[in-house]
Amino acid sequence: MDQAEAMDKMLDEAEPVEVWDQAQLKRAVVSLIRKTATNQEMRIKHPDEPARFLDSEVELFEEINKMQALATSPELYTEFVKLNGVAKMTELLDHENKDIALAVVDLANELTDPEALIEAASEEGSRALVDALVENSFLELLIKNLQRLDESEDDQKQGVYSTLGIVENLSEVQPGALDAMCEKSDLIPWLLKRLTVKGIDGNKLYASEILSIVCQSSDGNKKRVAGGEGIDKLLALVAPWKKKDPKDSEEAELISNLFNTICSTLMITENQVALVEGEGIELMVIMLQARKFAARCALRVLDFAMMRQTSACERFVKAMGLKTLFPAFMRPSSVWQTKSPEGKVGVREDEEHVVSIIATLLLRLSGDAHARTVGKFVENNFEKLDRLVELHEKYHKQVSAAVAREEDEEEEEDESEEGKQERQYLLRLDRGLFTLQHIDTTLAYLIAEAIPAIEGRIKTLLHQSDVSIAEVVTVMEEFQTNIGDDKDGTSDPLKMKEVAGDLILFLKDYAAQPEQ
Numbered sequence: 001m002d003q004a005e006a007m008d009k010m011l012d013e014a015e016p017v018e019v020w021d022q023a024q025l026k027r028a029v030v031s032l033i034r035k036t037a038t039n040q041e042m043r044i045k046h047p048d049e050p051a052r053f054l055d056s057e058v059e060l061f062e063e064i065n066k067m068q069a070l071a072t073s074p075e076l077y078t079e080f081v082k083l084n085g086v087a088k089m090t091e092l093l094d095h096e097n098k099d100i101a102l103a104v105v106d107l108a109n110e111l112t113d114p115e116a117l118i119e120a121a122s123e124e125g126s127r128a129l130v131d132a133l134v135e136n137s138f139l140e141l142l143i144k145n146l147q148r149l150d151e152s153e154d155d156q157k158q159g160v161y162s163t164l165g166i167v168e169n170l171s172e173v174q175p176g177a178l179d180a181m182c183e184k185s186d187l188i189p190w191l192l193k194r195l196t197v198k199g200i201d202g203n204k205l206y207a208s209e210i211l212s213i214v215c216q217s218s219d220g221n222k223k224r225v226a227g228g229e230g231i232d233k234l235l236a237l238v239a240p241w242k243k244k245d246p247k248d249s250e251e252a253e254l255i256s257n258l259f260n261t262i263c264s265t266l267m268i269t270e271n272q273v274a275l276v277e278g279e280g281i282e283l284m285v286i287m288l289q290a291r292k293f294a295a296r297c298a299l300r301v302l303d304f305a306m307m308r309q310t311s312a313c314e315r316f317v318k319a320m321g322l323k324t325l326f327p328a329f330m331r332p333s334s335v336w337q338t339k340s341p342e343g344k345v346g347v348r349e350d351e352e353h354v355v356s357i358i359a360t361l362l363l364r365l366s367g368d369a370h371a372r373t374v375g376k377f378v379e380n381n382f383e384k385l386d387r388l389v390e391l392h393e394k395y396h397k398q399v400s401a402a403v404a405r406e407e408d409e410e411e412e413e414d415e416s417e418e419g420k421q422e423r424q425y426l427l428r429l430d431r432g433l434f435t436l437q438h439i440d441t442t443l444a445y446l447i448a449e450a451i452p453a454i455e456g457r458i459k460t461l462l463h464q465s466d467v468s469i470a471e472v473v474t475v476m477e478e479f480q481t482n483i484g485d486d487k488d489g490t491s492d493p494l495k496m497k498e499v500a501g502d503l504i505l506f507l508k509d510y511a512a513q514p515e516q
Helices: 003-013 022-045 050-072 074-082 085-093 098-111 114-119 121-135 138-146 154-173 176-184 187-194 202-217 219-226 230-241 249-265 269-277 280-290 293-306 310-318 322-330 347-364 367-375 379-408 417-430 433-448 452-464 469-481 496-512
Strands: none
Touching: 022 050, 022 074, 022 085, 050 074, 050 085, 050 098, 074 085, 074 121, 085 098, 085 121, 085 138, 098 138, 098 154, 114 121, 114 154, 121 138, 121 154, 121 176, 138 154, 138 176, 138 187, 154 176, 154 202, 176 187, 176 202, 176 219, 187 202, 187 219, 187 230, 202 219, 202 249, 219 230, 219 249, 219 269, 230 249, 230 269, 230 280, 230 293, 249 293, 269 280, 269 293, 269 310, 280 293, 280 310, 280 322, 293 310, 293 347, 310 347, 310 367, 322 347, 322 379, 347 367, 347 433, 379 417, 379 433, 379 452, 379 469, 417 433, 433 452, 433 469, 433 496, 469 496
């Protein structure tokens, strides 16, 4: 029997999936309400005799499981909400019997499956269901129920996994619901506490993924995750891997999820401050020096931490970060010293982060720390300047080639000029435009230092590479055009749009000067 025949046989033998219509839904909801009332009545009459209400509990459990058939008819979700189905689910989620509550969790997991919600008629059903879950406080109660589950019991362990699955489902279909959920429940504290449990299992790994998802969903959640001692807790969670590689792929995924969460929190300025105060910069430098798996993650954290945060840059230099950063600038593959094929996959990203950090340091540092950073470009016969111009050539060719290929291809039908320009810009970003902009910003900073040795070397290198100052200016002008207007409330005194404008004017004047 070939594969196609085996698949046909399996489909023939499979039980048919029941698809409900509106009448069946009404009967099912009425039956659920009736059996809930019966169970409550029996519990009230015989509170000390579980055997007397056991049958009604079994029937209620089975009725809840039957409701999973609704997931095959998402177009009925709006009607389900009108019939107060979500209100009844919320009531049963708080049932004394954990098995009943777990059945409700499984039902909610099925109903919120992204594929089912996307199929809900015109998204109306999807929105109605999620709105009802929020309005009926189902999501807060879901986390309250999570706190009473005992993961040493297999069914409750699966209940924890299914609960996290609901959170992930909501993140895909209506991320805004996560903000309300985290504001009104203890989901984030629960996740942080769960991650402190020793060892790695499926639920701990899933918890790390959910924490990362929650953190990315809104600025409010970024603040909640990092609030209080959140940053310190996250640093404590990643610290064990500062000088060792993960044992397996699961451990590697856990580490990556934790670092992704840290990077997301650092989009908020106050969290950058908390990282500095919690000696997070020093920990990241130690990880960089160790050149293990976490070094690559630490590099990303440092890039995020130093954006808009001068104190982080100063701490980095004091922690001897330059001694590790510039070898990585010369040879990005040295960030994570490993024989694993995975080590080669992220080398370009490592290079991009290193270039970004150097540009940030030159912008933000002053005094001795600034002089030490600039001095690195003089060491070893200007080898870092050679590398900088080499990188300009590399990324300029990549970006230019991307545009050339794009122009050779047929344009999409009915595409506006604005749409075409946006598509080309995104393509160029993918080919390294943002990194090229950081490289040329660094070149501009160094020329502006007015150090004759550096200035002369850059002139020679640009001439040898047939690169003009005008080419650098063009890159810088596009960079300035696409910088935001600092309306994000960060109150950063260094406005990058203005800095870029000043550098552009300087380069134009510099290029116009007669050769000495």
